[in-house]
Amino acid sequence: MALINRISRLFRADFNAVLDQIEEPGQLLKQAIREMEDELAASQQRIAACAHEQEALGVRRQELETSAGTFGEQLDLCFESGKDDLAKGIIRKKLEAERLLQRLDGKLDANGRFLAGQRKLLADNRATLDGLRQKAEIIASHSPPDESGTCREDIARIAQELRVGDDEVEIAFLREKAARSRS
Numbered sequence: 001m002a003l004i005n006r007i008s009r010l011f012r013a014d015f016n017a018v019l020d021q022i023e024e025p026g027q028l029l030k031q032a033i034r035e036m037e038d039e040l041a042a043s044q045q046r047i048a049a050c051a052h053e054q055e056a057l058g059v060r061r062q063e064l065e066t067s068a069g070t071f072g073e074q075l076d077l078c079f080e081s082g083k084d085d086l087a088k089g090i091i092r093k094k095l096e097a098e099r100l101l102q103r104l105d106g107k108l109d110a111n112g113r114f115l116a117g118q119r120k121l122l123a124d125n126r127a128t129l130d131g132l133r134q135k136a137e138i139i140a141s142h143s144p145p146d147e148s149g150t151c152r153e154d155i156a157r158i159a160q161e162l163r164v165g166d167d168e169v170e171i172a173f174l175r176e177k178a179a180r181s182r183s
Helices: 002-022 025-081 084-141 151-162 166-182
Strands: none
């Protein structure tokens, strides 16, 4: 059984090595960029639909507030005329309108938070895409690989050089904070 496992592992390793030789890193990066651009476009459409829904909810809320403003006048008229049954019907409508306004407010608030989160996520994804595009430009401008297959090593080296460490971020953050505290 151990022999079969070892042969299986060897076969998988060789198969993965063959796949690594077939795949071109530049093409893979371009495909990743295309997929990310498609996802950003879909996100923008979702955000636009959510913003449209937010507007529609706001319009509906305004209409409801406008119609709810007339309930007081109608109630005054009903009480002056002694129409208690009619007043109860208007009170029912007023209570329903208040509950609907509460629900609309809750939905507007939740939708607004979701929209803000999606916009932030979109901005973050755009920044990531810009970084990928810059890396793709660096790789594309790099000299063509020689026959020894050092292209992957070059890409790995470039990616390592472009990587910003947490300590670098912390130091830059402290510098920015100190510069602003002096101002």
